[in-house]
Amino acid sequence: MTLIEDELSELKRCCESQVPYSKVITAVPAMVRIEIEKTPFKKIVCCLLFPPRYPDEHILLELKSKTLSEKLLSGLTKVCEDEARKHLRKPQILIVLKIISKFIDENPLCSCAEEISTLKSMLRTDDSLKLSQKSSAVNMEVNQDKYKLKVKIVIPDNYPQERVDIACSDCNFPRVFKVWFVENSKELARRCVEAPLKPKPNQPRFEPKPSLLPAAKFLLESVHRYPTEKCQICKQVLFPENPDNVIHSEKAAAHVERVYCGHAYHHDCLILYMKTPPFQGGKKCPGCGNRIYHEKWKVTPELAEARWASEQAKARELGDVVEFIRDCTM
DSSP, X not given: OOHHHHHHHHHHHHHHHHSTTEEEXXXXXXXXXXXXXXXXXXXXXXXXXXXXXXXXXXOEEEEEOSSSOHHHXXXXXXXXXXXXXXXXXXXXXXXXXXXXXXXXXXXXXXXXXXXXXXXXXXXXXXXXXXXXXXXXXXXXXXXXXXXXXXXXXXXXXXXXXXXXXXXXXXEOSOHHHHHHHHHHHHHHHHHHHSOOXXXXXXXXXXXXXXXXXXXXXXXXXXXXXXXXXXOTTTOOBSSOSSGGGOOOOTTSTTOEEEOTTSOXXXXXXXXXXXXXXXXXXXXXXXXXXXXXXXXXXXXXXXXXXXXXXXXXXXXXXXXXXXXXXXXHHX
């Protein structure tokens, strides 16, 4: 038997026991095709060809995947070919396959490599992104002026069929904003993997999609936006320059309230605006024209108008009494 025949025989006999997640599809002199699959989204098809002068030349390798990025596959191919060159005049296929299998096993973030690359391009100078392959997590710090948010985004093993999980490790925004940042990013991630309960008519069949980038992008944009956001009523910057002076009491006049459309107001500015006419069709946000929805203000336009009319009537009555007393004392 030739060296190639011996290597193919050993491959058929040992590959699936020695190379985790592997499956031999074809092993003939014309071509070797091996699938390495840890999960449906961490699957690489390995196509290997023997060059004319093999094993004095390195094995020819092509890696294919429907889920992993071309850039990642290109880099992995180069690593495998460099390793094969170190083993000229020896069998090389099992060596290459073990490298690929080990890469998939030790790099759980490979399933979101393209998203991570896009996310890095969105960072500003003061932001940072650190990857932890061991814990399958992306640690992101976002800064704007003196405000900051640090989060740990964990990538599940079955990503992207399962959503990412997000936890805050440090934040100096008001408590309500910290909670909103994290919970809204989780909700965006959930919508990526769970079909809507009431899909729209003629809507295409729901397919899970990657959730890392939508969730992380929301956090980046929000942290960069709100420290310089102005109240839609008084037009003053909402947050103090020093985060140590942020107001956490939700009843304080200068507490920052965010409404459904995303615009923000000082607490007292919002309450005064919501209690002032016109009320027809609901109060509209001055920033975007959308109707204002807020959990602290669930009064219908009709009731708001009735309350305002009642307050105006009481004010007029009080004015009449004051004027009557003044006339009596003259």
